Amino acid sequence: MTTKFTDRLWKSVAPVWAKTHQHPFVTGLGDGTLPVESFKYYMKQDYVYLIDYAKMFALASTKAYDLTTSAKFAGLQEATLNGEMELHRQYAERFGISREELEATKPSFVMLAYTSYMLRVAHQGSLAELVSSLLPCTWSYWEIGKHLAKVEGALEHELYGEWVRMYSSDEFGQLAIWLIDVMNELADGKNEQELARLEEHFLYTTKMEYMFWDMAYRKEMWPCEIN
């Protein structure tokens, strides 16, 4: 059996993913112990994160080598803006947060560092580099969603159940699988130096995913002495 490039990626981030599954934000989404204030904070930061993330798909669409792939990336941008972000708008409504307030969320340091890194790669690097930097976002959420769906009561939880249902859904899984396949296609024929660069992007953004959970759990912004 031939190993895929994404098997190598999986192996390189396995310790970080293991830690992510143990993080109290993630475990709290599953067993319902996550403090609501941390979740509200997360929703707002994630909303502005997704505005930038959707731009990654738009940039991927312009860099794609064929029409089918270009159209698929354009579809992912649309799905992010009007599908995934609708979840956030609905949660915000439940919390009494207006759409304007949601959109005007000031970015935390971690959120800004994460999206700035991805957008820099997207503007300066190849399509393969772009995909390697955005892949942890979709892939890790699907992994977390599948994990949490197995926790008793998680899918039905009155607050966090909707989140678990979205990220464990087949529909979301299909997006992750498509991106994984594209990553393998793009990695095909690349030399070791190029593959190592893709792995590095993947590792950095995987670590930033972990930091995003941690930042949200602690409702961290910028160091207080410079605020």
Ligand SMILES: Cc1ncc(CN)c(N)n1
């Ligand atoms: C930070 C983050 N990473 C990933 C996802 C899943 N698209 C998300 N909504 N937010």
